[in-house]
Amino acid sequence: MTITDLTVRTADGATTGLGQWRGQVLLIVNTASKCGFTPQYDGLEALHRRFGSRGFEVLGFPCNQFGAQEPGDAAEIASFCSLTYDVTFPVFAKIDVNGAAADPLFERLKAEAxxxxxxxAIKWNFTKFLVDRAGKAVGRYAPTTKPEAIAADIEALL
Structure with a gap:
């Protein structure tokens, strides 16, 4: 089983399989709208636009577990991402990344990287996981790591 065999909830509450990104390089990030790292949405979007045509995708997963910095509902989160940072990459339903209710995707990411x-344990918002084309997490980056600092690692996998 790989990460792309898992299912997740979309922002509208539906379930979707990550298999639609099978064979692509992924950067999976737990996000928040009211965090000191929130401006990283700009850098994540820049990576998405730079590498998207080459088989790369950013996947955002809002999380309210760190300082209650993602208090909004799905519609508020989507509106914020779109209007404030012109985000075009997928932003999914709000999830937990740690604890008993942690999403299976993040349990897998934490185990592999x-x-x-x-x-x-994930320490804060904007922890980033790089997933190779085979669906395996091959890198984990701290919230303080700016998205542009990951560009060379993405390039190497493409």
Whole structure:
């Protein structure tokens, strides 16, 4: 089983399979609208536009587990992303990334690409996971890592 075998909830509450991105390089990010790292939406969108035609996709997963920095509902989140940062990459339903209710996608990502000293827990919003064309997480980047700093790693996988 790979990451692209999993299903997730879309912003409108429907279920969709990540298989539609099978064979592509993915950058999967837990996001928030009211975080100090929120301006990274600009950098994520820039990566999406730069590499999208070559088989790359950014997937955003809003999360309210860190400082309650994603309080909005799906419509508010979508509107914020579109109007404030002109986001065109998919932003899914709000999820948990840690704890008993953690989404299976993030459980898989954390297992395949653990953090510093092998830690599994996600520490804050805008933790980024790079997934190769085979559907395996091959990189984990801290919230402080700017999206443009990941460009060379994306390029290497494309």
């Amino acid at each position: 653990p953090g510093l000293l092998g830690s599994k």
